[in-house]
Amino acid sequence: MATQTSLTTIVRSTEIDVNAHVNNAKYLEYLEWGREHWYEQLGLDYTTLKQMDIVTVVAHISIDYRKEAVQNDELTVLTRLKRIGNTSFTMLQTIENQRGELVVEADVVMVTVSPTTHENVPVPGAIRQHL
Amino acid sequence: MATQTSLTTIVRSTEIDVNAHVNNAKYLEYLEWGREHWYEQLGLDYTTLKQMDIVTVVAHISIDYRKEAVQNDELTVLTRLKRIGNTSFTMLQTIENQRGELVVEADVVMVTVSPTTHENVPVPGAIRQHL
Amino acid sequence: MATQTSLTTIVRSTEIDVNAHVNNAKYLEYLEWGREHWYEQLGLDYTTLKQMDIVTVVAHISIDYRKEAVQNDELTVLTRLKRIGNTSFTMLQTIENQRGELVVEADVVMVTVSPTTHENVPVPGAIRQHL
Amino acid sequence: MATQTSLTTIVRSTEIDVNAHVNNAKYLEYLEWGREHWYEQLGLDYTTLKQMDIVTVVAHISIDYRKEAVQNDELTVLTRLKRIGNTSFTMLQTIENQRGELVVEADVVMVTVSPTTHENVPVPGAIRQHL
Numbered sequence: 038m039a040t041q042t043s044l045t046t047i048v049r050s051t052e053i054d055v056n057a058h059v060n061n062a063k064y065l066e067y068l069e070w071g072r073e074h075w076y077e078q079l080g081l082d083y084t085t086l087k088q089m090d091i092v093t094v095v096a097h098i099s100i101d102y103r104k105e106a107v108q109n110d111e112l113t114v115l116t117r118l119k120r121i122g123n124t125s126f127t128m129l130q131t132i133e134n135q136r137g138e139l140v141v142e143a144d145v146v147m148v149t150v151s152p153t154t155h156e157n158v159p160v161p162g163a164i165r166q167h168l
Numbered sequence: 169m170a171t172q173t174s175l176t177t178i179v180r181s182t183e184i185d186v187n188a189h190v191n192n193a194k195y196l197e198y199l200e201w202g203r204e205h206w207y208e209q210l211g212l213d214y215t216t217l218k219q220m221d222i223v224t225v226v227a228h229i230s231i232d233y234r235k236e237a238v239q240n241d242e243l244t245v246l247t248r249l250k251r252i253g254n255t256s257f258t259m260l261q262t263i264e265n266q267r268g269e270l271v272v273e274a275d276v277v278m279v280t281v282s283p284t285t286h287e288n289v290p291v292p293g294a295i296r297q298h299l
Numbered sequence: 300m301a302t303q304t305s306l307t308t309i310v311r312s313t314e315i316d317v318n319a320h321v322n323n324a325k326y327l328e329y330l331e332w333g334r335e336h337w338y339e340q341l342g343l344d345y346t347t348l349k350q351m352d353i354v355t356v357v358a359h360i361s362i363d364y365r366k367e368a369v370q371n372d373e374l375t376v377l378t379r380l381k382r383i384g385n386t387s388f389t390m391l392q393t394i395e396n397q398r399g400e401l402v403v404e405a406d407v408v409m410v411t412v413s414p415t416t417h418e419n420v421p422v423p424g425a426i427r428q429h430l
Numbered sequence: 431m432a433t434q435t436s437l438t439t440i441v442r443s444t445e446i447d448v449n450a451h452v453n454n455a456k457y458l459e460y461l462e463w464g465r466e467h468w469y470e471q472l473g474l475d476y477t478t479l480k481q482m483d484i485v486t487v488v489a490h491i492s493i494d495y496r497k498e499a500v501q502n503d504e505l506t507v508l509t510r511l512k513r514i515g516n517t518s519f520t521m522l523q524t525i526e527n528q529r530g531e532l533v534v535e536a537d538v539v540m541v542t543v544s545p546t547t548h549e550n551v552p553v554p555g556a557i558r559q560h561l
Contacts, residue, residue, distance in 0.1 A: 051328040061226045062196035066313040073312045095192045099230045182459040197444040204443045323488045324458035357454045361492045
């Protein structure tokens with residue numbers, strides 16, 4: 038089973054919009070925080086990947102908004118690998134609130150690129166093993 | 169042919185991230201600015217829709233990241249209707265840079281809801297006619 | 300002694316700028332989170348004040364930037380009353396990092412306004428007692 | 431008389447908060463955009479200063495909030511030098527709306543630092559001449 042990481046965050050006053058709920062764009066920040074956490078928990082932080090001549094770049098996001106979130110909600114971002122291709126991989130991320138309700142659900146496709154050659158490169162075994 | 173609106177914005181210093189390019193989440197803000205502009209150009213601003221007892225809510229976004237954008241880039245957000253269902257409609261939005269290159273491309277599904285009953289309601293003719 | 304509240308937050312990836320540290324503007328968001336927390340802890344949340352026909356509005360901020368903060372830093376926002384005038388009050392806020400180092404220090408002047416008359420009104424006793 | 435630069439920006443939907451006006455923190459972003467523009471107009475962009483072994487860092491901001499700004503307001507950020515010290519300089523920045531009303535007024539103290547030695551260095555003549 039794919040390794041899943043969990044990150045909790047509280048919705049703050051400057052994270053809600055004029056409609057008093059979290060804006061659709063803000064959730065993509067929460068999802069990025071969850072992916073950063075996943076990389077760090079798995080020992081695959083930015084510096085480590087860079088030493089392998091790899092950076093990961095977001096190529097596609099598909100996100101469903103299920104339920105609104107409001108100030109002081111406690112949101113949990115769950116992140117795990119869903120699929121691995123040759124030079125890309127897909128993460129499945131969900132955000133739940135403090136009542137366990139699904140707030141958003143997203144597929145995020147990342148591509149692995151060499152910062153030296155700017156070419157796509159195979160997803161490294163260090164990532165692949167977490168599927 | 170569907171009415172298309174165009175909004176131009178300059179990438180500012182606080183809109184780029186540690187990688188010196190526009191972050192994946194920020195594009196969703198640009199897309200929202202484009203949709204707000206579309207509503208306003210078509211005489212369907214928030215207040216007008218509210219008087220029809222309608223609010224539009226983002227239900228799904230599918231976005232492809234094609235090319236990075238950097239500080240001072242001039243981005244053009246193009247917005248038009250793509251599909252209309254019973255109680256939802258899909259907007260096709262693209263962002264191009266000053267060289268005419270495609271930066272992102274997105275489908276945004278909106279649902280029409282009554283703020284009074286909190287129930288889904290049919291997409292009004294005022295929106296439907298712009299397909 | 301003035302009641303002091305404490306709020307902790309972790310610096311996330313989308314909160315740092317191209318220089319890899321927290322941007323000068325972002326600290327004002329952290330300070331606002333600290334003030335919201337202060338109001339809530341003291342039973343003076345937005346709704347309670349509104350029922351007293353009072354809203355508080357930021358009139359002036361003076362902030363010193365002492366030390367940079369980077370991703371994953373654990374910041375503590377400390378908030379307390381410093382001075383109370385007739386229709387305004389000043390909060391002293393500091394942000395420290397996980398090593399107890401001072402990151403920023405700010406004076407924030409708030410004015411008390413009636414949402415009904417839009418006139419300045421005296422700072423209520425409910426706030427005054429916390430000095 | 432000090433060289434003054436002017437930058438115009440439109441308030442967008444994701445730049446207003448739950449109170450339907452521009453949040454106190456957002457103005458610091460607008461001010462930064464104005465300073466970046468000032469540097470660029472005067473041929474003192476980041477790269478040019480870096481080649482002189484100089485970076486400028488925000489040390490202090492004192493800001494007065496005079497009038498609220500709302501969605502679609504057209505704001506003009508005016509930026510000019512106010513004072514120059516040995517290793518620091520102060521910029522006077524104001525933001526006006528489309529009716530010429532003063533929205534915010536701020537003093538921003540910048541220090542000049544060598545990215546090589548991390549020591550404060552004298553403000554270069556290239557900046558000094560614009561007072």
